[in-house]
Amino acid sequence: MTRANGQVDLDLDRERRSLAPAHRGLAFASCVVGRAMFATVGFDGMIHLRRAVDGALVRTLDHGGFIFSVGASTDGSRLLAVGNDALSLWDIASGERIWGESDLGVGFHVWGALSRDGRFAVAVGEGPHLYRWTFAAGGPRRERFDLDFGRLIGTCGLMAVAIIDDATMAVATAAGEVRRVDLATSVSTLLHATHESGVRASMISPNGRRLLSFSENGLTAVFDLQAGGLCTPDAIANAVVPAACFTPDDDLVWVDGEGALHVEPATD
8 A cells, every 4th residue: 555655555464564665755556566566656756666475675666757657567577657758668577677768748747557468558648649659679669549538627637547458448537537448540438427536547457347447536436348337336436445456366455544455356
């Protein structure tokens, strides 16, 4: 669990411990890295890789500026950090920064996601566009997709993106909308507008069926991509839930307004 003061807590076997080092300033996001590690990032630009079994620090990487989102490939071999109008892609085994691009023209506030196989990355930011980088021999190929979101509200504009498949993205806004985008046509469809506030992060469940998102006002939503409707558990929908995520086993984990950790096991 990441905290506003930069501290990161590990809840293990119903015991909670504070991990060192803490981030300097807000610890904003985290992600699972394979099954053996997790990463936390903050506004200090640092990425702390830690062992899942005990929280011990494995390696610290420097993105070089504010980080708003972080994600890893399913096998845990690649990690993407996004923020400060920059992206950086890391090789987990060596700690080498294998690709990076700054001054993207996307905006200081930029969110991104890495595909499950690490083959491409996407990003959204302060304008009505989505960017995709496809990693291939000879260097990444960058594409821009103009979205039909209309006038964006707030400084951030677009605030989160999740990859549904190669041609379909879930993009959220600072106004609290979550939309499905078809990159072949750049046409979007509203999934829901539950949040009514900026969406801090979103992710697809490992089985590809559910879309999770949580916002600045403590509202968390789960959307069934197959059924086409919200499927947020009552325990989450009726409570202040500042953060949530899916585990590699498709369990849903969330933190309530009092800081207690909850787990809802995956269902078939």
